[in-house]
Amino acid sequence: MAILVVGSVAFDSIQTPSGSVDHCLGGAATHFALAASYFTDVRVIAVVGKDFTAEHESVFKKRSIDTTGIEHADGLSFHWTGSYVNNLNEAQTLGTDLNVFQTFEPKIPESYKDSEYLFLANIDPVLQARVRSQMPKVRMVCGDTMNYWIADHAENLAKVLRDLDVLLINDGEVRMLAKEKNLVLAANKVLEMGPKTLVVKHGEYGATAFFSKRSFGGSVQATHPFRAPALPLAEVVDPTGAGDSFAGGFYGYLASQPELTPTVFRKAMFYGGVMGSFAVERFGTERLQAVTHEEIEERFKLFQEISHLEYTGA
């Protein structure tokens, strides 16, 4: 079933120990959409400028991603400049040019209105809430956020959290949002803020899902958290978009399944890790544009092989 994603489609200029790229296609909605497109139909809401050409659009089109909701505005697209030269685990932001994103007013095309799955990528919670309110019949809502919104837009963010099925954020963000150092206690506090389920991304250490009584509509009580591994990688070329690609693989798989069960949720966490691990192998979205279904299934088996007790010799 179709996922509607609202977020940034942007250009990134990135330096990493492996090299650098200038103005490559990026943005949370882009990484998310490409990763999710291997599992289900994806529809994007975003705004781009004059520098977004037919060639850029073809990256979406080739993956059959619906771009009806990508608005073309006067001016330049959102441009982020960042470096991972000193620390591959944390981006150092060198520049943020919001450009056309500064006045972004998400509009939902009529043809998107029957989307059953909504993903609110990391943007202003005011915009997240506005999109959410226009999709009252949606079956599931999953969202992301970041330290900036947690620190300075807490009240607006609280409104979004109240209504989320799944919140997907990283370790530091959970502890910051809960004002609590212990991960389990922090997760419990965040679940009390509204999200039915919380997925915490630990970067190279994988991810942990924390469940509440509302996680599976009350039909199943998942009392323990679930830990999904990450693949130990000898080279991370570009970490940009790893978290969004995780979200795309995770939510794409969920949306492709008829029912949300604990096993489906677990598999979705593994597919999240799989797509995240592909994303960092090349600069920008290069790897996510060209991965095959066979490679995805092979890597899924590898994730199982590196984390399950039964040795299969694979």
Place this chain on the structure above:
Amino acid sequence: MAILVVGSVAFDSIQTPSGSVDHCLGGAATHFALAASYFTDVRVIAVVGKDFTAEHESVFKKRSIDTTGIEHADGLSFHWTGSYVNNLNEAQTLGTDLNVFQTFEPKIPESYKDSEYLFLANIDPVLQARVRSQMPKVRMVCGDTMNYWIADHAENLAKVLRDLDVLLINDGEVRMLAKEKNLVLAANKVLEMGPKTLVVKHGEYGATAFFSKRSFGGSVQATHPFRAPALPLAEVVDPTGAGDSFAGGFYGYLASQPELTPTVFRKAMFYGGVMGSFAVERFGTERLQAVTHEEIEERFKLFQEISHLEYTGA
């Protein structure tokens, strides 16, 4: 089959956010021996002072741990003072009184000489090597070390590493030893220094085993690493000895099995995590003195439940 462990039996004075204790029984060999004693016979080589009473010895005796090799010297036992008040993930050492440990000369009792498994806990690599050389027929040797020996005793440590079956150290120590930030590359470099297998402990994120062609005597080629989870805990009362307890559960289980296979190794990693998770629930060795086999098996199942794709509803 019996494990011989050489290391510290000491007293710890510890402050954590949960409270504090003064001069409680501790030391790497103590935590290791208690954890391993639930799986196999354990024999200890260490030195203690006059402050080590029959009551302290009874902690070992109650777990049927052989204390023939614990030498009683004039003076006081090794005493460590540390705090986790600001950071539960890293001890701040407030004082190290080596006392009788300063002139420790490990002697191997005749009755220990048929031990098939040797564990070299974190002590001066010169002493590790001396014990190792006196046990030429041992079936397997597993060792630990720490930043102090890596930084200032590299040459002595290199001799120990050359001859290890398994090296068990933490994340930071692997990167320091290899002088390499990327975990996979660092692990490969450490494996080239000698250890057949490397187990990297990630604290609250679990542990990863890296294998070489020599890991299973060449009979099996484990090409992928293996990731074992840690249990997300709402309260860590005292992290002291968590790593040694992991080692005890890991090596105790290995020594209890007739053969070293990839599946046995994986289970050993899980039992390591299990014993580590018990250790931190109380101050000092309190929890490890009194855990039951039923609790261990129950927690082992929980580790499987939180990391495996198949949801069992446990």
